[in-house]
Amino acid sequence: VQLVESGGGLVQAGGSLKLSCAASGIRFSIKAMGWYRQALGKQRELVAHVTMTDGVANYLDTVKDRFTISRDNAKNTVYLRMNSLKPEDTGAYYCAADQFLICPGRAAAGEYENWGQGTQVTVSS
Numbered sequence: 872v873q874l875v876e877s878g879g880g881l882v883q884a885g886g887s888l889k890l891s892c893a894a895s896g897i898r899f900s901i902k903a904m905g906w907y908r909q910a911l912g913k914q915r916e917l918v919a920h921v922t923m924t925d926g927v928a929n930y931l932d933t934v935k936d937r938f939t940i941s942r943d944n945a946k947n948t949v950y951l952r953m954n955s956l957k958p959e960d961t962g963a964y965y966c967a968a969d970q971f972l973i974c975p976g977r978a979a980a981g982e983y984e985n986w987g988q989g990t991q992v993t994v995s996s
Contacts, residue, residue, distance in 0.1 A: 874968055876965070887954045891949075903973040904920065921940045962992060963992075966987040
């Protein structure tokens, strides 16, 4: 499975971005997809993840009211709409996918099988 992220960039605080992640080379149905981020000098953290079958999503508390994860099963694509961006949202954003369902605990631990190369999001103050 190959995951390709797009949509990152430089934006001012308060602005918006929409990230996309398209999966290809799929032999099995993807059951879960997620977005992670890693700031310089910090550990990677789960931002949001979604169950592809029913759309149930979970979010990092600090983004819960600003970010929205959505999916297009027909395109094997997941999106992350980010509004009201803050400088602390800056980081490399990575997409992840798995053929198995991922519970919130495993998602938080980063236990996805497939990962993208990442796209940089920089929020200026």
